[in-house]
Amino acid sequence: MTYNLITILGPTACGKTRVAAKLAHRIGTEILSADSRQIYRGMDIGTGKDLADYVVEGRQVPYHLIDIAEPGYKYNLYEYQRDFLEAYNIVRARDVVPILCGGTGLYLESVLRAYRLDEVPQNPELRAHLEGKSLEELTALLATYKTLHNTTDVDTAQRAVRAIEIAEHYRQHPVAKRAFPEICSLTIGLDVSRELRRDRISSRLRNRVEEGMIDEIRGLLTKVKPEDLIYYGLEYKFVTQYVIGELTKDEMLTQLEIAIHQFAKRQMTWFRGMERRGVHIHWIDGAKSDEKKIEEIERLWKTTVGE
RNA sequence: GGUGCCUUGGAUGAGUGGCUUAGUCAACGGUCUGCAAAACCGUCUACAGCAGUUCGAAUCUGCUAGGCACCU
Numbered sequence: 001m002t003y004n005l006i007t008i009l010g011p012t013a014c015g016k017t018r019v020a021a022k023l024a025h026r027i028g029t030e031i032l033s034a035d036s037r038q039i040y041r042g043m044d045i046g047t048g049k050d051l052a053d054y055v056v057e058g059r060q061v062p063y064h065l066i067d068i069a070e071p072g073y074k075y076n077l078y079e080y081q082r083d084f085l086e087a088y089n090i091v092r093a094r095d096v097v098p099i100l101c102g103g104t105g106l107y108l109e110s111v112l113r114a115y116r117l118d119e120v121p122q123n124p125e126l127r128a129h130l131e132g133k134s135l136e137e138l139t140a141l142l143a144t145y146k147t148l149h150n151t152t153d154v155d156t157a158q159r160a161v162r163a164i165e166i167a168e169h170y171r172q173h174p175v176a177k178r179a180f181p182e183i184c185s186l187t188i189g190l191d192v193s194r195e196l197r198r199d200r201i202s203s204r205l206r207n208r209v210e211e212g213m214i215d216e217i218r219g220l221l222t223k224v225k226p227e228d229l230i231y232y233g234l235e236y237k238f239v240t241q242y243v244i245g246e247l248t249k250d251e252m253l254t255q256l257e258i259a260i261h262q263f264a265k266r267q268m269t270w271f272r273g274m275e276r277r278g279v280h281i282h283w284i285d286g287a288k289s290d291e292k293k294i295e296e297i298e299r300l301w302k303t304t305v306g307e
Numbered sequence: 308g309g310u311g312c313c314u315u316g317g318a319u320g321a322g323u324g325g326c327u328u329a330g331u332c333a334a335c336g337g338u339c340u341g342c343a344a345a346a347c348c349g350u351c352u353a354c355a356g357c358a359g360u361u362c363g364a365a366u367c368u369g370c371u372a373g374g375c376a377c378c379u
Contacts, residue, residue: 110341156346273339
């Protein structure tokens with residue numbers, strides 16, 4: 001069995017992008033992003049796009065799935081998978097192995113574990129019918145469609161409505177199935193100790209504030225509603241709250257920093273869970289130099305081909 | 308030098324002579340196939356130290372230490 005994808009994952013601020021770009025440059029391939037926020041145009045500093053990192057030795061490494069949606073748009077997992085496949089096929093057509101790089105666990109997992117998702121458009125009649133029902137009623141209704149094997153679907157009424165919509169869709173279109181290529185990924189995780197992770201997150205945040213992150217968000221607020229920006233979380237949430245006067249600058253900085261640390265922890269939790277669900281991750285030491293990391297990845301590539 | 312007040316888990320902060328934990332935040336662990344940088348769940352048992360009163364004290368008394376306020 002040969003690999004047809006290299007995945008580089010890790011928590012925020014672990015240096016994924018740089019390693020992925022350098023590796024892509026060296027082996028002449030392209031990058032497919034797996035980041036639920038970097039898809040948005042104009043959300044650059046806050047999402048840590050680091051677009052400059054895609055220029056290696058003066059050459060632009062092609063990347064995909066970044067800057068593909070307007071801020072305020074509600075992108076979802078189905079769309080990600082659809083867009084991923086399109087980009088994947090484009091790169092594969094060049095007969096190279098793409099590098100999937102990002103930190104959005106759900107997006108990564110939808111590729112690595114080949115979730116089968118159908119396009120489920122909104123169903124206005126159903127939504128109108130469900131309007132005003134309590135979460136309890138919606139949960140009971142969802143239970144008539146399927147066994148409730150998680151609680152994420154019924155966290156909020158909004159999610160429960162969507163879950164029912166999807167269940168209703170599958171009831172009406174039971175055989176619809178999307179073709180999904182056999183993905184066999186060499187999956188690399190960048191492992192950074194808690195202390196180092198925290199240091200990097202904190203200093204990176206300071207840098208981004210200096211680079212104009214707050215102005216970026218002020219600009220976005222001229223065309224995106226505050227609540228939509230707040231929904232995006234982290235930088236967009238706390239800086240928006242600061243800009244509209246709900247937080248002082250100090251409160252914003254303190255709370256944001258804590259929130260990013262918590263986010264990084266949740267990312268690691270996700271990756272561990274993903275391993276339990278059967279995704280094999282080769283962890284490499286994130287404290288090493290980029291060159292060492294790339295050597296290690298290349299060594300893994302050679303020695304594990306055919307495992 | 309004198310008088311009074313305070314001292315609770317990593318932080319903050321309520322409370323009562325004994326019965327089950329305050330709460331909040333942080334930290335840590337987890338959940339997860341459709342907004343995931345979201346949403347949600349779990350864990351963390353402390354009352355400054357010593358001596359005494361009491362069947363029983365973190366809660367009462369005394370001393371010691373630290374802090375705060377006021378007085379000469």
